[in-house]
Amino acid sequence: MTAERWQSVVREIIHRGDDFGRPEIGKGEKLNVEFVSANPTGPMHVGHTRGAVYGDALAALMAFAGFDVTREYYVNDAGGQIDVLARSAYLRYRESLGHEIGPIPEGLYPGEYLVPVGAKLKELFGDQLGTKSEKEWLELVRPVVLEAMMALIRADLARLGIRHDVFFSEKSLHGPEGDIAQTLDWLRTKGLVYQGRLAPPKGGAPRDHEDREQTLFKASEFGDDTDRALVKSDGSYTYFAADIAYHRNKYLRGFLHQAIVLGADHGGYVKRLQAALKAVSGGAAEIDVKICQIVTLLRDGSPVKMSKRSGNIVTVADVVDEVGSDAVRFMLLYRRNDAPLEFDFAKVVAQTRDNPVFYVQYAHARCCSIFRTAGVEIPQLDLSNEALENADLGMLSSDADHELMRVLGTFPRVVDGAARYREPHRVAFYLYELAGALHSMWAKGNQDPGLRFINPGDVKLSTARLALVRGVRQVLVNGLAILGVFAPEELS
RNA sequence: GGCCCCGUAGCUCAGCUGGAUAGAGCAAUUGACUUCUAAUCAAUAGGUCGCAGGUUCGAAUCCUGCCGGGGUCGCCA
Structure with a gap:
């Protein structure tokens, strides 16, 4: 009875192909996945890698689960760090003009990656920047260095096979008519902004706590630990003010489902983000904040x-x-x-079992190898999907056959759980298990020829076994696609 | 001090969304290559699931407290 169910799974895999295992939970609804959002002040370092890979796999997983997914990168191009970056590039500009700049001063970015930006500035402006006031040359240098940094970051992301759909500029939210101003006005109409004081944090050592009247957002009404400042003492908006506006912007773009991937150092940011989106969407939108540990x-x-x-x-x-x-x-x-x-x-x-990547990729390559060999050893075999779907799967009666089919049959449940709980690692573990089941049966074939996938003396059995292998391969392909890992036809 | 994450085999980790004797890899020991690529497989051994209570027919899993490790507590971004 269960054997029949397993057989129908093999048939279903071959029939549905790339769609096998697709959970029907997204229903075409829009989901925004924000990830990476590394500050554009230099190339990406390893610390960003985990969030980048996790966010990308999460996006792929949710897309597979039926969501209309947008991959988004929030570019922090509005803060004081951009001025620091521009000054650092300006120094490299002077260097490229032949000035002696000496050691890079404390507080500026010392990285070599700014040297080409200096040369670019020289190419664009000749020696003209030196004749301008700092205010003037900052205006000219900022966009150039920013674009250069984003180009570096995009190149790094491309190395990891990651491509965002939207790069959203923080700076675009600022300005008198900008999203931040509009959002704060809207919050005021809802009575969620007030002038007040914050109690100093208990314990710890507040570096900058000033007990003064300031503009605050009633974050505590939405589950945050305290209310949050919106305007700095110099009159400019806080980072959080921009973030509220940004998440409202996403909501107004139709994203009732949002996910954001942050590093462990942003764990304390979770509550205020959820509070912000709750407030600006009237509770209509939800945000899932995923923290990647170090x-x-x-x-x-x-x-x-x-x-x-x-x-x-x-x-x-x-x-x-x-x-x-x-x-x-x-x-x-x-x-x-x-x-x-x-x-x-x-x-x-290492290319051993110690390394699950090669173990799983090898399983896929092995499936491909079996098909190549089958075509040579039994030329009359019909290896079309149609023929394999109609194979007599009742021939698959050994324990090894059953185990392999059982594992195949759990794929939809695994993916469903992974999507529901936003845990792509479940797919990775599953693939490892499936690869193990294939390798195990393969080895059994070395002992017992009756368990081989290719039996030149028995076309019927071989066809059934190849249907099984086609199923294994298809599931490996579907799972690896979610993880963004290549499925090689052979290992070199 | 508040909040968040973690504590499972010698090591790296699954299991955490209550179910049956707690799983995998590595490391250790032992076997399998005239192969459908051994980049693999099979077997042995290894655990008071941090500690103590509680809920439950049943807890690694849920609750409380404690211990240990990490993060975080700005008008920074």
């Missing part, structure tokens, strides 16, 4: 020391160049997002 890089068993001051940072590019995008992605996804993770270069490069 990654410890290990080389030869000991942590890789990084120091920003000495410029000794490991970048995304470094890691991808060393181990490859597939290995990086799979290893980072082979762990719950909210658990800390050790990333050991030696293990990630």
